Amino acid sequence: MRNDKDAVLPEFRAARAAWRKWRGDGDPSPETQREYGRQWRWYALWERVWDHWEDAGLAWGLAEFVTGLRRFWAPLRGLARDPVPYDPSIELEWEAALAGPNDLERWDAIVGETWSRMAAVSTAKEEPTVSKGSEAPVEEMVELVVEAEEPAASRPRSIGKPLMDYDPLLNEWRDDLLANGVSRSHADNLRRYVGRASARLGLPVTLITPDLPGVTVDERRAAKAWVAWLASRQERRRPLVAKAR
Known part of the structure; x- marks a missing residue:
């Protein structure tokens, strides 16, 4: 009999380290592996x-990022739980x-066509819904979280500093992200x-940019969004300053 604790779906292998960082040792059920992975x-x-x-200079700014993310995610939402065996390629x-x-x-048509082709290939084989054996190397990826809000009991105890400990400008940024x-x-x-x-480099948050030496991969990616937001915030405030003069 297959032991689900020892089973690792292909899509979950790279996400395994992130899962264990938040949830501790042990692997979830194949259904949860599928959706989370x-x-x-x-x-x-x-x-x-x-x-x-x-x-490539093709896109920038918070508004475009959020709009693009929504359109990217739209055809994928219903596929996270699809029992079709997943091929990461x-x-x-x-x-x-x-x-x-x-x-x-x-994008909708691309996802539909490629997913149908993947499903046809997988059903033509003997369905390997779960693969067992040695653990695959974990890919070096930025820490990511699932889109859906999780029950409070399942969330990590602390995701960072309390709200009051952050620079007010960072809190404003977070609120703007949530609103978008x-x-x-x-x-x-x-x-x-x-x-x-900011704390590690001893710099004000307004000076944090993705090209600073010593920033991690996670910090660099966050800094890209941060710099874009600062620029858009300054642009939004400019008419107000001109009017006040």
Whole structure:
């Protein structure tokens, strides 16, 4: 008889370290592995796509990030729990297809076509719903969290500093992220990474940028969103300053 505790779905292998960091030792049920692992991987995919767009000068700013994330996530929500055996290599095709923001126009069709093809291939084989054996290497990825809000009892005891310990500008940023549809846990993590970089480097939060020496991968990615928000905030406040004069 298969022991579910020893079973690891392909999509959960890379997410395993993040799961254990928050939940402790042991693996969840195959159903939870499926949902958590896929969402974890898909958030990582979105970050890679967005980083590519930013580096190529194709996209920038908080509003565009949030709009793009919503459109990216829309066709994927219902697939996180799909029992079809998952082939992580589908993400290579998705990443190649999302060469620029305009490709989100046909994103629904891309996901539908590639997912149907993956399902057809998997059902043609003897369905390996779970793979056992030696643990696969864990990919070096940014810490990501599932989109849905989890029950309070299952959340980590502390995701960062209390609200009052953060710079007021960081708290304003977090509130703006929440107002624009970013999940609470993701907004908390972004704020925490920028606050952590500020404390460690001894710099004001307004001077934290992604190109600073000594920032971690997580801090660099958070700093990209932070710098974009600061720029958009300054742009929003400019008419008010001009009017006051």
